[in-house]
Amino acid sequence: MVEMTTAVYPIDRKSGFCSKTTTFHSLRPAVHLPPPSQSISLAEYTFYLLHQTTAGAFTSSSPPETPFLIDSSTDRRLTYSDLLQQTRSLATSIQTLVPSLSNNDVAFILAPPSIHIPILYFALLSIGVTISPANPLATESELAHMIKISKPVIAFATRETSSKLPSFPFGTVLIDSTDFNNMMQSKSNHKSLNREVKINQSDSAAILYSSGTTGRVKGVELSHRNFIAIIAGMYYLRRPRDETENVTNPVSLFPLPLFHVFGFFMLVRAAAMGETLVLMERFDFERMLRFVEKYRVEYMPVSPPLVVALSKSDIVMNYDLSSLKILGCGGAPLGKEVAEKFAVRFPDVEITQGYGLTETSGAATRMIDVEETKQYGSAGMLAENTEAKIVDPGSGEALGPGQSGEIWLRGPTIMKGYIGDKEATVATMDPEGWLKTGDLGYFDENGFLYIVDRLKELIKYKAYQVPPAELEHLLNTHPEIADSAVIPYPDEAAGEIPMAYIVRKQGSSISEGQIMEYIAKQVSPYKKIRKVAFTAAIPKSPTGKILRRELVNHAVSAVSSRL
Secondary structure, eight states, X not given: OOOOOOOOSOXXXXXXXXXXXXXXXXXXXXXXXXXXXXXXXXXXXXXXXXXXXXXXXXOSSOGGGSEEEEETTTOOEEEHHHHHHHHHHHHHHHHHHOTTOOTTOEEEEEOOSXXXXXXXXXXXXXXXXXXXXXXXXXXXXXXXXXXXXXXXXXXXXXXXXXXGOOOOTTOEEXXXXXXXXXXXXXXXXXXXXXXXXXXXXXXXXXXXXXXXXXXXXXXXXXXXXXXXXXXXXXXXXXXXXXXXXXXXXXXXXXXXXXXXXXXXXXXXXXXXTTOEEEXXXXXXXXXXXXXXXXXXXXXXXEOHHHHHHHHHOSGGGGSOOTTOOEEEEOSXXXXXXXXXXXXHHXXXXXXXXXXXXXXXXXXXXXXXXXXXXXXXXXXXXXXXXXXXXXXXXXXXXXXXXXXXXXXXXXXXXXXXXXXXXXXXXXXXXXXXXXXXXXXXXXXXXXXXXXXXXXXXXXXXXXXXXXXXXXXXXXXXXXXXXXXXXXXXXXXXXXXXXEEEEEEXXXXXXXXXXXXXXXHHTTSOGGGOOOEEEEOSOOOBOTTSOBOHHHHHHHHHHHHHHHO
16 A cells, blocks of 8 residues: 655645645644554554543543443443443454454455444454445345455344355354354453454455445455544544533434445544444434434434435424534535525534545545535545545646546555456556546635546536536525436437436426526536436435436436337
């Protein structure tokens, strides 16, 4: 892995841009990481930071008895004392059950969110086993592909999900069994592991699967150091809590899937900071509102469609959401208009936006303080210890502030590569360690990143490129539109035309013509929406990304069926 080097040329202190190297540098203070040669796992580093947190931040209660997790469906709670004890017990039990399990062996995990999952993650990480969690709703065919590329030797699943899995060399352990519960609760051996394991930071911590929205699912191989770099930055550069705020640990609602990179690193971050997470086994908008009220939730990670729903839904007014302070928004660009509409309804709630990919361990840019959150439409500033380039997709020329191109990133959070796919790794990462994200964006003169769209999702209308996200932002500002998605629709004359799928707000009868006219008044002629279809819901990934391919297939098949 290539990590960034210290710049030797003058850097613009406003934008972070170095004209000599055509590279953008982080304007954040550098965060010191453990020396690369130091043997330390992500689990060990997380618990080290937790110890630092509990030693200085908690004043009103005994830190070990602070709740770490709350299961929203049962109200069952797991304290930090339980987490530490059960992690060690489970790690030792796994070593006893499978003594030949070794460093960098892969464990496939297929289960819905539960209190058991974080314990399993930390236990496996602490003994050098690479975790590879997958979506429990994945089909057998999809799972077979994931298993083929990650080559796991053992699996952890539930009674319901295990039927979709093949056999593994060391078998499948059922998480919802009495035996597994006993493995976590064993008190005779939790003080010391059966076998001490030396874990290098360069060892693989996780194989996480990309969403597959622009191609077949890939296994992203991420090291312990990748995640240590993310957690260290979030820990040491976090915003200080106001003196008037509650001194006990903040409560976060967690609607994110734990098998996704966003859910995974946010889970680890919360553990390092001694926070309380309320887990949701399955997402439901109204249940989410109920839990915010019940548990007095302060923070919630969200996707842009959820911000739209909070801004527009009448159901929101039935719940007391006064405890909410911050929404952490990621997964897709959030438009300025949507953010402003949200601010009208929730003037006391900040939206901190960020940008990252599975390939960057989940983070690349983010906002920290209040002033930064006012940069509506921005994805924040370049993360600490990170460099970026903006590259013209046609010429390959590196561009400066205010110029849009493909975003390239380099730093300690960049993946090791795509497991079992050297061709894709070479195509995505250059020899100098730059990750070609496939996303279009630009940095402004103050160092804030703005995402334009996915390079591969641009609609090619005649000689023009049309970003779907821009049109979706405009559509979502219409008071009669609950949600939208824009896709490329094949056209003989133009090549592709922008087509919109629209979810009407309840009671609305807005027409195709009204929608097209609304957009036509706000965009250049080549960006106009030229076809509209109405639907009950927009298909999305678990993290809120629009599954455009499904809509394209639906649109094309609808035409074929009429021929």
